[in-house]
Amino acid sequence: MLMQADVGRPFSAHVIVLGNEKGGSGKSTTAMHVAVALLQAGQRVATIDLDSRQKSFTHYIENRRDWAARTGAKLDVPMHFCVARGFGTRIEDIEQQEFAAFAQAVSTVEQSHDFVVIDTPGSDSYLMRLAHSMADTLITPLNDSFVDFDVLGMIDQTTFEVAGVSHYAEMVREARRQRRLVDGGLTDWVVVRNRLSTLGSRNRKLVGEGVEGLAKRLGFRGIDGFAERVVYREFFPRGLTALDDLTEDTLGLRPTTSHVTARDEVKALIDALKLPIDERGKRRAAARAEWIAAAGKPLEIHDLLADI
16 A cells, blocks of 8 residues: 555556646646557556546546447557545545545556556646656656746746746656655656647747756756647547557548658657566567457468368
Protein backbone atom coordinates (compact mmCIF):
# COMPACT_ATOMS: atom_id res chain seq x y z
CA MET A 1 0.00 0.00 0.00
CA LEU A 2 1.37 3.44 -0.93
CA MET A 3 1.89 5.60 2.14
CA GLN A 4 2.48 9.33 2.24
CA ALA A 5 5.96 8.73 3.65
CA ASP A 6 6.72 6.44 0.70
CA VAL A 7 6.26 9.14 -1.95
CA GLY A 8 9.22 9.02 -4.27
CA ARG A 9 10.22 5.43 -3.47
CA PRO A 10 11.02 3.28 -6.53
CA PHE A 11 8.12 1.59 -8.25
CA SER A 12 8.44 -1.40 -10.53
CA ALA A 13 6.27 0.56 -12.95
CA HIS A 14 7.72 3.66 -14.62
CA VAL A 15 5.54 6.61 -13.61
CA ILE A 16 4.74 9.20 -16.28
CA VAL A 17 2.97 12.33 -15.04
CA LEU A 18 1.29 14.91 -17.27
CA GLY A 19 1.31 18.24 -15.47
CA ASN A 20 0.63 21.92 -16.09
CA GLU A 21 -1.36 24.33 -13.94
CA LYS A 22 -2.93 25.87 -17.04
CA GLY A 23 -5.82 24.11 -18.73
CA GLY A 24 -6.08 23.56 -22.47
CA SER A 25 -2.42 22.71 -22.94
CA GLY A 26 -3.08 19.25 -24.37
CA LYS A 27 -2.36 17.14 -21.27
CA SER A 28 -5.10 14.56 -21.89
CA THR A 29 -4.40 14.33 -25.62
CA THR A 30 -0.71 13.82 -24.96
CA ALA A 31 -1.42 11.33 -22.15
CA MET A 32 -3.66 9.25 -24.42
CA HIS A 33 -1.16 9.16 -27.26
CA VAL A 34 1.68 8.21 -24.91
CA ALA A 35 -0.43 5.43 -23.34
CA VAL A 36 -1.46 3.99 -26.72
CA ALA A 37 2.10 4.19 -28.05
CA LEU A 38 3.30 2.18 -25.06
CA LEU A 39 0.50 -0.37 -25.43
CA GLN A 40 1.38 -0.83 -29.08
CA ALA A 41 4.99 -1.38 -28.03
CA GLY A 42 3.82 -4.35 -25.95
CA GLN A 43 4.06 -2.59 -22.59
CA ARG A 44 1.57 -3.18 -19.80
CA VAL A 45 0.02 0.22 -19.19
CA ALA A 46 -2.29 1.59 -16.52
CA THR A 47 -3.69 5.11 -16.50
CA ILE A 48 -4.94 7.32 -13.67
CA ASP A 49 -7.04 10.47 -14.00
CA LEU A 50 -6.63 12.85 -11.05
CA ASP A 51 -8.79 15.56 -12.63
CA SER A 52 -12.06 14.28 -11.22
CA ARG A 53 -13.84 17.52 -12.12
CA GLN A 54 -13.20 17.66 -15.88
CA LYS A 55 -12.41 13.94 -16.39
CA SER A 56 -11.11 14.63 -19.90
CA PHE A 57 -8.68 11.69 -19.79
CA THR A 58 -11.38 9.38 -18.43
CA HIS A 59 -13.89 10.44 -21.09
CA TYR A 60 -11.25 9.93 -23.79
CA ILE A 61 -10.68 6.35 -22.65
CA GLU A 62 -14.41 5.67 -22.24
CA ASN A 63 -14.98 6.95 -25.80
CA ARG A 64 -12.25 4.61 -27.03
CA ARG A 65 -13.74 1.61 -25.28
CA ASP A 66 -17.25 2.40 -26.56
CA TRP A 67 -16.09 2.98 -30.14
CA ALA A 68 -14.16 -0.31 -30.17
CA ALA A 69 -17.28 -2.16 -28.98
CA ARG A 70 -19.49 -0.44 -31.55
CA THR A 71 -17.25 -0.90 -34.59
CA GLY A 72 -15.34 -4.05 -33.68
CA ALA A 73 -12.09 -2.14 -34.16
CA LYS A 74 -9.08 -3.62 -32.39
CA LEU A 75 -8.12 -0.72 -30.13
CA ASP A 76 -5.70 -1.15 -27.25
CA VAL A 77 -7.20 0.17 -24.01
CA PRO A 78 -5.22 0.57 -20.75
CA MET A 79 -6.43 -0.38 -17.28
CA HIS A 80 -7.89 2.92 -16.12
CA PHE A 81 -8.71 4.56 -12.79
CA CYS A 82 -10.40 7.87 -12.07
CA VAL A 83 -9.79 9.14 -8.54
CA ALA A 84 -13.06 10.49 -7.16
CA ARG A 85 -13.24 13.88 -5.50
CA GLY A 86 -13.34 13.85 -1.73
CA PHE A 87 -16.24 15.35 0.15
CA GLY A 88 -16.79 16.94 3.54
CA THR A 89 -16.27 20.22 5.36
CA ARG A 90 -12.66 19.72 6.47
CA ILE A 91 -9.82 19.93 3.96
CA GLU A 92 -7.92 17.23 5.85
CA ASP A 93 -10.80 14.77 5.44
CA ILE A 94 -11.15 15.52 1.73
CA GLU A 95 -7.43 15.08 1.10
CA GLN A 96 -7.34 11.85 3.06
CA GLN A 97 -10.17 10.37 0.99
CA GLU A 98 -8.50 11.36 -2.26
CA PHE A 99 -5.14 10.06 -1.10
CA ALA A 100 -6.66 6.70 -0.14
CA ALA A 101 -8.28 6.33 -3.59
CA PHE A 102 -5.06 7.32 -5.35
CA ALA A 103 -2.98 4.97 -3.19
CA GLN A 104 -5.36 2.11 -3.95
CA ALA A 105 -5.04 2.69 -7.69
CA VAL A 106 -1.25 2.82 -7.55
CA SER A 107 -1.01 -0.25 -5.32
CA THR A 108 -3.20 -2.21 -7.72
CA VAL A 109 -0.92 -1.71 -10.73
CA GLU A 110 2.58 -0.82 -9.53
CA GLN A 111 3.84 -4.44 -9.51
CA SER A 112 1.88 -5.78 -12.48
CA HIS A 113 2.38 -3.02 -15.08
CA ASP A 114 5.37 -1.55 -16.88
CA PHE A 115 4.06 2.03 -17.02
CA VAL A 116 1.56 4.17 -15.12
CA VAL A 117 0.42 7.31 -16.95
CA ILE A 118 -1.12 9.94 -14.65
CA ASP A 119 -3.05 12.97 -15.89
CA THR A 120 -3.27 15.80 -13.35
CA PRO A 121 -5.72 18.71 -13.05
CA GLY A 122 -4.90 22.16 -14.39
CA SER A 123 -4.77 23.66 -10.91
CA ASP A 124 -2.62 23.39 -7.82
CA SER A 125 -3.87 20.67 -5.49
CA TYR A 126 -2.67 18.13 -2.97
CA LEU A 127 -2.90 15.16 -5.36
CA MET A 128 -1.31 17.11 -8.19
CA ARG A 129 1.75 17.84 -6.05
CA LEU A 130 1.85 14.25 -4.80
CA ALA A 131 1.84 12.88 -8.35
CA HIS A 132 4.63 15.26 -9.39
CA SER A 133 6.82 14.02 -6.55
CA MET A 134 6.36 10.42 -7.80
CA ALA A 135 7.18 11.07 -11.46
CA ASP A 136 9.99 9.23 -13.22
CA THR A 137 9.09 11.18 -16.34
CA LEU A 138 7.25 14.50 -16.01
CA ILE A 139 5.68 15.80 -19.22
CA THR A 140 4.57 19.43 -19.22
CA PRO A 141 2.64 20.24 -22.42
CA LEU A 142 2.82 23.93 -23.25
CA ASN A 143 0.94 25.81 -25.94
CA ASP A 144 3.39 27.75 -28.06
CA SER A 145 2.56 31.22 -26.75
CA PHE A 146 3.76 33.59 -24.04
CA VAL A 147 0.34 33.29 -22.38
CA ASP A 148 1.15 29.65 -21.58
CA PHE A 149 4.87 30.24 -21.14
CA ASP A 150 3.97 32.36 -18.11
CA VAL A 151 3.28 29.19 -16.11
CA LEU A 152 7.03 28.44 -16.28
CA GLY A 153 8.75 31.80 -16.35
CA MET A 154 8.42 35.55 -16.66
CA ILE A 155 9.64 37.43 -19.71
CA ASP A 156 11.23 40.88 -19.85
CA GLN A 157 8.83 43.18 -21.71
CA THR A 158 11.57 44.81 -23.74
CA THR A 159 14.12 42.11 -24.50
CA PHE A 160 11.89 39.00 -24.26
CA GLU A 161 14.60 37.38 -22.16
CA VAL A 162 13.70 35.19 -19.18
CA ALA A 163 13.37 37.45 -16.14
CA GLY A 164 12.28 34.94 -13.51
CA VAL A 165 10.76 31.57 -12.60
CA SER A 166 6.99 31.18 -12.14
CA HIS A 167 4.88 29.32 -9.59
CA TYR A 168 4.49 26.00 -11.38
CA ALA A 169 8.22 25.73 -12.12
CA GLU A 170 8.98 26.39 -8.46
CA MET A 171 6.55 23.65 -7.45
CA VAL A 172 8.20 21.17 -9.84
CA ARG A 173 11.64 22.10 -8.57
CA GLU A 174 10.51 21.37 -5.00
CA ALA A 175 8.85 18.07 -6.04
CA ARG A 176 12.07 16.92 -7.72
CA ARG A 177 14.07 17.88 -4.65
CA GLN A 178 11.72 15.85 -2.43
CA ARG A 179 12.09 12.87 -4.74
CA ARG A 180 15.89 13.00 -4.48
CA LEU A 181 15.72 13.24 -0.69
CA VAL A 182 13.40 10.23 -0.33
CA ASP A 183 15.06 7.70 -2.64
CA GLY A 184 17.74 9.48 -4.66
CA GLY A 185 15.60 9.14 -7.77
CA LEU A 186 15.75 11.64 -10.61
CA THR A 187 12.78 12.99 -12.55
CA ASP A 188 13.25 13.49 -16.28
CA TRP A 189 11.29 16.71 -16.85
CA VAL A 190 10.24 17.23 -20.47
CA VAL A 191 8.47 20.40 -21.65
CA VAL A 192 6.51 19.65 -24.82
CA ARG A 193 5.63 22.59 -27.07
CA ASN A 194 2.15 21.96 -28.50
CA ARG A 195 0.03 23.78 -31.06
CA LEU A 196 3.11 24.72 -32.99
CA SER A 197 2.53 26.86 -36.05
CA THR A 198 3.33 24.94 -39.23
CA LEU A 199 4.93 28.13 -40.54
CA GLY A 200 7.89 29.90 -39.00
CA SER A 201 6.97 32.99 -37.01
CA ARG A 202 8.59 35.54 -34.71
CA ASN A 203 6.43 34.28 -31.83
CA ARG A 204 7.58 30.69 -32.33
CA LYS A 205 11.21 31.81 -32.40
CA LEU A 206 10.89 33.95 -29.26
CA VAL A 207 9.00 31.29 -27.30
CA GLY A 208 11.57 28.72 -28.36
CA GLU A 209 14.40 30.92 -27.11
CA GLY A 210 12.55 31.41 -23.82
CA VAL A 211 12.10 27.66 -23.37
CA GLU A 212 15.79 27.08 -24.09
CA GLY A 213 16.76 29.70 -21.53
CA LEU A 214 14.56 28.20 -18.83
CA ALA A 215 15.69 24.67 -19.68
CA LYS A 216 19.24 25.58 -18.66
CA ARG A 217 18.05 27.22 -15.45
CA LEU A 218 15.53 24.56 -14.38
CA GLY A 219 17.05 21.40 -15.84
CA PHE A 220 14.34 20.20 -18.21
CA ARG A 221 14.38 19.06 -21.84
CA GLY A 222 12.36 21.00 -24.40
CA ILE A 223 10.93 19.07 -27.36
CA ASP A 224 8.36 19.69 -30.08
CA GLY A 225 4.92 18.16 -29.66
CA PHE A 226 1.77 18.47 -31.75
CA ALA A 227 1.09 21.11 -34.37
CA GLU A 228 -2.24 22.94 -34.51
CA ARG A 229 -4.27 20.31 -36.38
CA VAL A 230 -8.01 19.76 -36.42
CA VAL A 231 -7.51 15.98 -36.53
CA TYR A 232 -6.42 15.86 -32.88
CA ARG A 233 -9.75 17.36 -31.83
CA GLU A 234 -11.63 14.99 -34.15
CA PHE A 235 -10.04 11.94 -32.49
CA PHE A 236 -11.53 12.59 -29.05
CA PRO A 237 -15.25 11.69 -29.58
CA ARG A 238 -14.29 8.21 -30.78
CA GLY A 239 -11.31 7.76 -28.50
CA LEU A 240 -8.92 7.42 -31.40
CA THR A 241 -5.29 8.44 -31.70
CA ALA A 242 -3.00 9.17 -34.61
CA LEU A 243 -1.28 5.83 -33.94
CA ASP A 244 -4.37 3.70 -34.56
CA ASP A 245 -5.13 1.89 -37.79
CA LEU A 246 -7.18 4.71 -39.26
CA THR A 247 -9.52 3.52 -41.99
CA GLU A 248 -12.80 4.85 -43.30
CA ASP A 249 -14.56 2.38 -40.98
CA THR A 250 -12.73 3.27 -37.78
CA LEU A 251 -12.37 6.98 -38.48
CA GLY A 252 -15.76 7.58 -40.07
CA LEU A 253 -14.16 9.37 -43.02
CA ARG A 254 -11.38 8.86 -45.48
CA PRO A 255 -7.94 9.42 -43.87
CA THR A 256 -5.99 12.38 -45.22
CA THR A 257 -2.35 13.43 -45.37
CA SER A 258 -3.02 15.37 -42.16
CA HIS A 259 -3.62 12.07 -40.35
CA VAL A 260 -0.35 10.67 -41.68
CA THR A 261 1.53 13.81 -40.63
CA ALA A 262 -0.04 13.64 -37.17
CA ARG A 263 1.15 10.05 -36.81
CA ASP A 264 4.69 11.09 -37.72
CA GLU A 265 4.50 13.87 -35.10
CA VAL A 266 3.42 11.46 -32.40
CA LYS A 267 6.13 8.94 -33.26
CA ALA A 268 8.75 11.70 -33.13
CA LEU A 269 7.41 12.77 -29.72
CA ILE A 270 7.58 9.23 -28.32
CA ASP A 271 11.14 8.83 -29.58
CA ALA A 272 12.15 12.16 -28.02
CA LEU A 273 10.68 11.18 -24.62
CA LYS A 274 13.22 8.33 -24.41
CA LEU A 275 10.98 6.11 -22.29
CA PRO A 276 12.42 2.80 -21.01
CA ILE A 277 10.52 0.45 -23.33
CA ASP A 278 11.87 -3.05 -22.76
CA GLU A 279 12.71 -5.58 -25.46
CA ARG A 280 10.42 -8.22 -23.94
CA GLY A 281 7.49 -5.88 -24.48
CA LYS A 282 8.52 -5.25 -28.05
CA ARG A 283 8.55 -9.01 -28.68
CA ARG A 284 5.06 -9.28 -27.16
CA ALA A 285 3.86 -6.53 -29.49
CA ALA A 286 5.40 -8.20 -32.55
CA ALA A 287 3.82 -11.56 -31.66
CA ARG A 288 0.45 -9.93 -31.11
CA ALA A 289 0.63 -8.08 -34.44
CA GLU A 290 1.51 -11.33 -36.21
CA TRP A 291 -1.43 -13.09 -34.55
CA ILE A 292 -3.87 -10.32 -35.53
CA ALA A 293 -2.60 -10.35 -39.12
CA ALA A 294 -2.99 -14.13 -39.33
CA ALA A 295 -6.41 -14.17 -37.68
CA GLY A 296 -8.10 -12.67 -40.71
CA LYS A 297 -6.52 -15.03 -43.25
CA PRO A 298 -8.04 -18.37 -44.35
CA LEU A 299 -6.10 -21.46 -43.35
CA GLU A 300 -3.88 -23.03 -45.99
CA ILE A 301 -3.94 -26.77 -46.73
CA HIS A 302 -0.54 -27.30 -45.06
CA ASP A 303 -1.98 -25.71 -41.89
CA LEU A 304 -4.80 -28.28 -41.79
CA LEU A 305 -2.86 -31.45 -42.65
CA ALA A 306 -0.29 -32.87 -40.30
CA ASP A 307 2.93 -34.32 -41.65
CA ILE A 308 2.63 -38.02 -42.40
